[in-house]
Amino acid sequence: MIARTIVDVPAAQTDRLFDYIIPDHLEEIVRPGMRIVVPFGPRLIQGFVIEVVQESDVQKLKSIEEVLDPTPVLTDELLTLGEWLAEQTICFRISAYQAMLPAALKTAVTKELHLLTELNELHPYLQPLFKEKRTILWKDAVDALAGHLKHVRNALDQGQLAVHYVVKEKGKKKTEKWIKLADSADETKVKENAHKQRELLLYLKQQDKALRSQEVLSATKTTRANLKALIDKHLVVEWEQETYRDPLQGVEYKQTPALPLTDEQQQVFTPISESVLNNQSETFLLHGVTGSGKTEIYLQTIEQVLNQGKEAIMLVPEISLTPQIVARFKARFGDEVAVMHSGLSTGEKYDEWRRIHRSEVKVVVGARSAVFAPFSKLGLIIMDEEHEMSYKQEDMPRYHTKEVAIKRANYHQCPVILGSATPSLESYARAKKGVYTLLSLKHRVHNRPMPTVEIVDMREELRAGNRSMFSTSLMEALKTRLERKEQSVLFLNRRGYSTFVMCRDCGYVPQCEHCDISLTYHRSNHSLKCHYCGHEEAMPSVCPECEGEHIRFFGTGTQKVEEELTRVLPEARVIRMDVDTTRTKGAHQKLLDAFGHGEADILLGTQMIAKGLDFPNITLVGVLAADAMLHIPDFRSGERTFQLLEQVSGRAGRHEQPGEVLLQSYTPDHYSIQLVTEHNYEGFFDYEMAQRRTAEYPPYRFMALITVSDPDLPNVIEKSQKIADYLKRTMSKETVVLGPVVSPIARIKDRYRYQCMIKYKNEPRVIEALQQILRHYLRDTTQGNLQISLDMHPYFFM
Numbered sequence: 001m002i003a004r005t006i007v008d009v010p011a012a013q014t015d016r017l018f019d020y021i022i023p024d025h026l027e028e029i030v031r032p033g034m035r036i037v038v039p040f041g042p043r044l045i046q047g048f049v050i051e052v053v054q055e056s057d058v059q060k061l062k063s064i065e066e067v068l069d070p071t072p073v074l075t076d077e078l079l080t081l082g083e084w085l086a087e088q089t090i091c092f093r094i095s096a097y098q099a100m101l102p103a104a105l106k107t108a109v110t111k112e113l114h115l116l117t118e119l120n121e122l123h124p125y126l127q128p129l130f131k132e133k134r135t136i137l138w139k140d141a142v143d144a145l146a147g148h149l150k151h152v153r154n155a156l157d158q159g160q161l162a163v164h165y166v167v168k169e170k171g172k173k174k175t176e177k178w179i180k181l182a183d184s185a186d187e188t189k190v191k192e193n194a195h196k197q198r199e200l201l202l203y204l205k206q207q208d209k210a211l212r213s214q215e216v217l218s219a220t221k222t223t224r225a226n227l228k229a230l231i232d233k234h235l236v237v238e239w240e241q242e243t244y245r246d247p248l249q250g251v252e253y254k255q256t257p258a259l260p261l262t263d264e265q266q267q268v269f270t271p272i273s274e275s276v277l278n279n280q281s282e283t284f285l286l287h288g289v290t291g292s293g294k295t296e297i298y299l300q301t302i303e304q305v306l307n308q309g310k311e312a313i314m315l316v317p318e319i320s321l322t323p324q325i326v327a328r329f330k331a332r333f334g335d336e337v338a339v340m341h342s343g344l345s346t347g348e349k350y351d352e353w354r355r356i357h358r359s360e361v362k363v364v365v366g367a368r369s370a371v372f373a374p375f376s377k378l379g380l381i382i383m384d385e386e387h388e389m390s391y392k393q394e395d396m397p398r399y400h401t402k403e404v405a406i407k408r409a410n411y412h413q414c415p416v417i418l419g420s421a422t423p424s425l426e427s428y429a430r431a432k433k434g435v436y437t438l439l440s441l442k443h444r445v446h447n448r449p450m451p452t453v454e455i456v457d458m459r460e461e462l463r464a465g466n467r468s469m470f471s472t473s474l475m476e477a478l479k480t481r482l483e484r485k486e487q488s489v490l491f492l493n494r495r496g497y498s499t500f501v502m503c504r505d506c507g508y509v510p511q512c513e514h515c516d517i518s519l520t521y522h523r524s525n526h527s528l529k530c531h532y533c534g535h536e537e538a539m540p541s542v543c544p545e546c547e548g549e550h551i552r553f554f555g556t557g558t559q560k561v562e563e564e565l566t567r568v569l570p571e572a573r574v575i576r577m578d579v580d581t582t583r584t585k586g587a588h589q590k591l592l593d594a595f596g597h598g599e600a601d602i603l604l605g606t607q608m609i610a611k612g613l614d615f616p617n618i619t620l621v622g623v624l625a626a627d628a629m630l631h632i633p634d635f636r637s638g639e640r641t642f643q644l645l646e647q648v649s650g651r652a653g654r655h656e657q658p659g660e661v662l663l664q665s666y667t668p669d670h671y672s673i674q675l676v677t678e679h680n681y682e683g684f685f686d687y688e689m690a691q692r693r694t695a696e697y698p699p700y701r702f703m704a705l706i707t708v709s710d711p712d713l714p715n716v717i718e719k720s721q722k723i724a725d726y727l728k729r730t731m732s733k734e735t736v737v738l739g740p741v742v743s744p745i746a747r748i749k750d751r752y753r754y755q756c757m758i759k760y761k762n763e764p765r766v767i768e769a770l771q772q773i774l775r776h777y778l779r780d781t782t783q784g785n786l787q788i789s790l791d792m793h794p795y796f797f798m
């Protein structure tokens with residue numbers, strides 16, 4: 001038998017199947033989706049078995065050296081998905097497969113076999129192995145059983161054995177003592193007057209399953225000595241069992257029942273629920289204003305999926321994967337929930353993944369990569385805050401989570417829900433065209449009012465002599481909250497600072513005359529540059545608009561704001577949340593808890609406080625610089641600004657008390673800011689779509705970004721020019737090829753970077769042309785220093 005294998009060498013030459021002989025003693029065990037160790041040149045490397053076939057065309061094959069997994073880590077579905085992913089994003093298949101697995105599986109892992117039943121129930125071949133201990137090394141089993149591994153397979157299938165993985169570098173695994181009633185428990189061995197022992201036995205009988213020793217002792221208020229007596233009499237068996245590192249251990253979740261849905265909620269719930277019940281692969285776009293109760297809909301849809309015996313993936317952007325969100329899911333579904341996000345240690349992530357892999361949980365709440373959760377009976381995928389950019393992966397494979405979700409849902413014939421108060425233009429446009437089913441929640445739960453939003457013109461403040469970062473109205477509003485003992489949120493957007501130039505007198509920001517994109521300041525030659533088309537101009541010393549002299553670039557940090565805040569409002573208790581204050585584990589939760597318990601009056605923070613917060617006492621939201629993101633050189637910056645402001649505003653007045661929002665801005669007339677005052681998503685959509693149509697940007701066009709880099713500048717210029725020329729020659733007339741131009745980050749790690757962009761509509765040959773470019777420069781990229789990276793639907797133009 002032959003294993004067709006993808007080997008772990010991420011390179012163009014090795015991005016294909018290699019055949020290996022499956023030695024006889026492994027024949028029963030090797031299946032597609034398992035990791036194996038194979039000889040490759042002089043080395044031994046890892047690989048994934050893709051297919052098992054009878055014959056190979058290749059002569060002189062080598063043999064598989066070792067099998068790393070007793071059961072496949074990738075299902076058939078995920079194997080096919082990886083192939084698709086590699087093609088769509090133009091990456092190596094090995095990179096696609098590795099993106100689907102927890103990092104721990106890329107490193108050395110020891111496998112163990114654990115006995116779950118009585119020794120004598122095992123196949124005679126296996127019994128000697130488990131005579132002395134209930135856990136043995138997988139490797140020892142392979143050595144001892146050469147040729148009879150199929151018995152292990154059968155025992156695994158029958159649930160007599162289980163596979164445990166131990167991440168080597170994480171060292172010690174955690175174990176606990178477990179007990180259960182022995183199968184042939186002869187109760188007459190317990191003396192009449194040994195009440196405690198009898199009680200213990202009775203309890204185990206009633207529970208009729210394996211239990212943690214410690215739990216049983218405290219439930220029956222018995223001592224260890226009593227238990228020991230029963231074990232010695234062979235009435236009870238005890239063993240050590242590996243426990244999972246539970247990232248949420250010690251946190252108690254009170255069970256919450258489903259809330260009766262409001263009429264509006266019911267109206268969107270019905271079609272989704274029909275789709276779930278009819279096993280339809282349908283994509284819903286749930287557009288619901290902030291506080292409209294989208295999460296409750298997610299919860300109840302998941303419940304329905306679980307009732308069908310199926311599984312659900314709940315995707316949340318990394319940044320809003322807050323303890324508060326996790327708590328809402330844990331409170332509804334308890335132990336059925338696994339959590340996956342970057343805050344977990346390698347070991348924890350691995351444990352959560354295994355709980356999914358072994359079908360011990362039915363719901364996973366997680367960031368981007370959780371879309372690959374190895375469920376086999378998937379009934380639903382939800383993507384909350386679907387407009388968030390973090391759903392796009394920025395390293396190979398550069399996939400968008402939404403596309404993967406829809407692909408998987410297609411395979412499993414189940415619905416996808418994309419939810420947001422501010423959907424991406426792409427998704428909303430597709431929903432309007434009927435590609436997705438549009439569902440709307442236009443009102444907050446129980447018709448609570450949306451917060452009132454007011455724009456504060458910071459140019460006026462400057463004119464009136466106020467040079468501080470807080471406007472007079474914001475100070476007033478903060479003071480009122482202090483008096484009323486209500487809470488405020490202050491939001492500082494740090495993204496986008498310091499790259500753009502702005503006039504502080506009139507709010508003017510220099511734009512490229514060809515691209516409608518803010519120009520970027522270049523310190524080195526004191527100039528302004530467009531990163532789409534290469535246009536360059538001198539940095540003005542006075543504002544071309546108002547001739548004012550306060551034209552410069554911009555920047556401030558949360559720490560500075562905090563200092564200023566304590567100076568002007570010394571009586572206010574402030575909690576600051578940013579990357580610095582949330583670095584340690586659990587800090588995020590602690591700060592939010594403190595704020596939730598009313599230990600502070602003001603929560604000051606960055607992006608991480610923009611979403612998911614649901615605190616009843618917040619009645620004021622202040623945004624210090626609403627325009628900060630508006631001027632990032634990216635055609636989506638208007639969209640992002642609207643989305644972010646609408647989301648932050650949504651934190652105010654979610655419960656009984658009404659909310660107020662103040663947006664400080666130097667460009668108060670910009671539509672992305674203006675339309676937030678009316679919470680007018682539709683209006684924003686129409687306006688922005690018109691812009692995109694004129695400038696030929698997505699969703700009217702697709703885009704692809706090609707970045708070329710090399711330590712040798714002339715080489716980068718030459719190669720990127722040739723690539724652009726080739727594309728211009730091969731693409732159809734309507735397709736626009738922009739560049740080559742210097743990348744916004746012109747040099748990284750001594751590599752000079754240039755980029756080209758393609759804007760296309762109907763261009764079936766795009767992927768092929770790009771692959772052709774990669775092939776053409778194969779020698780330069782493997783033997784020289786040249787790098788060419790491709791991003792099919794770019795979200796970052798750096």
Ligand SMILES: Nc1ncnc2c1ncn2[C@@H]1O[C@H](COP(=O)(O)OP(=O)(O)OP(=O)(O)O)[C@@H](O)[C@H]1O
Nearest residue numbers: 259260261262290291292293294295296445612650
């Ligand atoms: N049917 C209901 N009855 C009573 N309260 C509800 C109901 N549905 C939701 N709520 C409550 O309304 C508040 C807002 O709901 P939720 O957080 O689900 O909104 P959301 O649309 O997800 O908001 P956002 O997009 O702003 O995060 C929550 O406190 C929630 O418990």
Ligand SMILES: [Zn+2]
Nearest residue numbers: 503506543546
């Ligand atoms: Zn000006």
Ligand SMILES: [Zn+2]
Nearest residue numbers: 512515530533
């Ligand atoms: Zn330009």
